[in-house]
Amino acid sequence: MLADINNINYIKNINKFHIVVEYSRLPIETFDTEDEAQDFIRGYLSGLELTESMRLGKYFRLCVEFDIKDGVKYYRVSEFMETIYKNS
Numbered sequence: 001m002l003a004d005i006n007n008i009n010y011i012k013n014i015n016k017f018h019i020v021v022e023y024s025r026l027p028i029e030t031f032d033t034e035d036e037a038q039d040f041i042r043g044y045l046s047g048l049e050l051t052e053s054m055r056l057g058k059y060f061r062l063c064v065e066f067d068i069k070d071g072v073k074y075y076r077v078s079e080f081m082e083t084i085y086k087n088s
Helices: 034-046 052-069 080-087
Strands: 008-013 016-021 029-031
Touching: 008 034, 016 034, 029 034, 029 052, 034 052
Parallel strands: none
Antiparallel strands: 008 016, 016 029
């Protein structure tokens, strides 16, 4: 099943915030603060660059979009997203 590249969230593990997506078994990025994690997601989804974390999110999304244009298929491999939504 193809992954929804817009499906992104974060999980907290001890004192770190890990960005998770459907198409990766591992977190794609890790931050020290919740604000940084939220900014990464905002940048990823909206393309805004108001903070360094937003800029990172935007550029990560651009890489994903370039891959898709080149024919790369992103398949759903992660169970993290299901767990997050069940616990919300």
